[in-house]
Amino acid sequence: MSANRRAKKKNKTKYVFRKREKLYNLLKRIKLWPSRSGLLHGIKTLEKKGNYIKLELHCDKVLKVKDSKNSRAARWLRNKRMVKPCPECQVPDWKLDKYSKTAFK
Numbered sequence: 001m002s003a004n005r006r007a008k009k010k011n012k013t014k015y016v017f018r019k020r021e022k023l024y025n026l027l028k029r030i031k032l033w034p035s036r037s038g039l040l041h042g043i044k045t046l047e048k049k050g051n052y053i054k055l056e057l058h059c060d061k062v063l064k065v066k067d068s069k070n071s072r073a074a075r076w077l078r079n080k081r082m083v084k085p086c087p088e089c090q091v092p093d094w095k096l097d098k099y100s101k102t103a104f105k
């Protein structure tokens with residue numbers, strides 16, 4: 001799939017989210033996690049448990065976060081505030097590319 005996506009360089013697909021989207025829905029689609037240190041991690045698994053989301057990252061960190069549309073992570077995802085991708089997660093280019101084409105309206 002990733003090779004295929006890379007081949008289609010003229011693919012102008014935009015991914016649009018509502019600004020008030022809940023964090024879980026964002027994470028489920030984007031599969032990236034912005035840590036406080038400014039790294040963008042890849043999400044291996046995510047599981048919704050009531051008002052919380054349990055996340056497992058590709059660099060083996062496990063997190064439990066509140067599912068809110070106004071959380072820091074949701075804001076950072078919308079504002080694209082992250083500095084760089086996590087080197088341990090090895091986030092594939094197509095995923096970063098997809099995220100960079102994602103708009104929040």
Ligand SMILES: [Zn+2]
Binds near residue numbers: 041042057086
């Ligand atoms: Zn990571």
